[in-house]
Amino acid sequence: MEHVESMSSTITPVRLGQLIGGRELPADREIEVRNPSRRGELVGAVADGTAADVDAAVDAAVAAAHAWAATSPQHRIELFARIADEIDAQADDLATLVARENGSVRPIVRRELIGTGAAFRDVAAYLVEKLSPVEHPSGPAGEFVRVHRRPFGVVACVVPWNAPLILTANKLAPALAAGNAVVLKPSPFAPLGVTLIARIAASILPPGVVNVVNGGGEVGAALIGHREVRKISFTGGGETARHIMRQAADTLTGVHFELGGNDPAIVLDDADLEATADRIVESAFRRAGQVCFAVKRIYVPRSQADEFARLLVKRAERITVGDALDERATMGPLNNAGQLEKVQGLRERTTALGRDVREVGTALDPDAWNDGYYLMPALVLDAQHDDEIVREEQFGPILPIVAYDTEDAAIAMANDTEYGLCSSVWSRSVDRALDVASRIEAGMTIVNNHLFTPVGSREIPFGGWKQSGIGWEASPYGIDEYLQFQSVDVQSFPERDAS
Structure with a gap:
């Protein structure tokens, strides 16, 4: 294993700040990320955020959400293709980094990156249909009912450490494709690759559409309890999900959970x-x-x-x-x-x-x-x-x-x-x-x-029954978690005799 030791020891640690409103912001504190294969090796560090960072990130997302929701589905598809291409271009370096911070063998991570790019490309197959209004005639004078699907506004995405890239893409791609702005919180156990994937997306999308706040419990609590966050998507353990649900109840915020399995x-x-x-x-x-x-x-x-x-x-x-x-x-x-x-x-x-x-x-x-x-x-x-x-x-x-x-x-x-x-x-x-x-x-x-x-x-909606989750992820059905209905019933006044 001498080759592995020499190769990993020459890699400069990665240091990443918070990504808020299109800018990288350093913090006074850092979370160090060490290699689970060799615990003495520093892989990198991310800024350890605060509730104030969450407020700033949500404010940036709120400011960006309206204009992003107004973009056409076709324009989003074009931007997503660019994101996927850039992920593919950086895949080799990302695979090495994530293997070092996560502990999964590199070939597994490299295959994960194929799915990560695909998550952004696959929306092209269904996005136009999902966002097209449906009209139902309802009367002889041209009355009709129109059913739209609209984004929530700001969505919080909280992702785990075990397969961090694909699980991030399975949230980011449909949430953004639906027209939401996102504040992403990676796991402190594997934040580097997730933050870099989000940076790729943020560099191609308008400022504030994708924001990242790294941190621990303070960041999680501030994000979940923020009144401008309209939906929370979490992948992880049941105990944390129950905590999120209790906190989300205070603001009646919608939740989407992808949890454990046996x-x-x-x-x-x-x-x-x-x-x-x-x-x-x-x-x-x-x-x-x-x-x-x-x-x-x-x-x-x-x-x-x-x-x-x-x-x-x-x-x-x-x-x-x-x-x-x-x-x-x-x-x-x-x-x-x-x-x-x-x-x-x-x-x-x-x-x-x-x-x-x-x-x-x-x-x-x-x-x-x-x-x-x-x-x-x-x-x-x-x-x-x-x-x-x-x-x-x-x-x-x-x-x-x-x-x-x-x-x-x-x-x-x-x-x-x-x-x-x-x-x-x-x-x-x-x-x-x-x-x-x-x-x-x-x-x-x-x-x-x-x-x-x-x-x-x-094509399979990813999700479970009982305590394995609430809602579904990936597939053409995954975007449904990030859309809400808005319906209009158009009626006419009765005609009156002009005399």
Whole structure:
């Protein structure tokens, strides 16, 4: 790993101020961002904002919102194409930076950037239709009803650290396309790439249409409680979402939440077990398991449980854990100390139950292991449905396998959760898979994979049932969260005799 060390150590730390009204404003305080692969390395810093910064950003957004809402859909599409082109032009540098601040291996981040640019291009397919008024004739004298869709004005977008670029684009693109101005708050654990993506957009759009305020709880509270913010879009954990909802209630501000998941994979008895094992491992350990929609628990027929566990172990042994910039690594570290402590504790408690917790994979540089937030992946080969590892969203590289006796039992266990984000069904029979999918309580189900096809990524409304969210993201339906109806009923006076 000498090449990785020398390459990363020569990169100058990035320092970014707040982006308000088209200008970068420094702050007295900074939030340092360190590399989760090597905690001693400073990747960069962002300005640590205050409530006053939030006020200034919202004021800039309010000042820009009216003129931006008046622009034509076609003009917005043209500007978005330029934003996407610029993201593509900077993608290699952004991928390196975000791998260093986030901990996801660079190839994963590079693919994420493809989706980031696509989020801005994809609006061209639906924007004109979404913003075109619909008229309904209502009387013989030319009366009619017109239904418009209008932006809210100022939207606050709060984004997480685990897949920061695509999750930012999935909010920014539809919110801006709808005609809103945005104040964006990145996660302090991965703010650099998000801030730079927002800068790209801001450099092409009118001043004040995109604003960024980095910071912690003070910034979040000021943004959520601001009376000029008309909609809040948040991706993250349920506890934070509940806090936001309570605070938003004071101003009756609308909320859109994309929250966690505890995604079940139901393996039917006619599945291709080898292909299923390959694809489940690919989903479950992507980004070290720190993905809201990833396989978090597996249900497999009891008669096939031992064989399937063997195949999963065989496949997972190929995982190589190391520095996010190491070309040999297929899994990087966890993002932060709190997440590492949480997952380690969950793993220790599962082991203490007497479960067969099987560590898999290879550490690329054991001597540097304690320099980062590393954790070897593991499989729980004999988990029970009521185990904590099955009931809780682990958000880390540990995957439980639960044996079932009947299909009905598997579906009941899959649905026995407060979450309902994504799920998967594995079978050679499409009809059987569709029947099972129709009985799963989740916003999305994938058959014979737990990753979307390109068409699925583009067309599926991303969101969940129960405590996995409120509203939908991405796809042609994502823009609906950032539009409100305005309807006009045009009537005529009765004609009167002029005499």
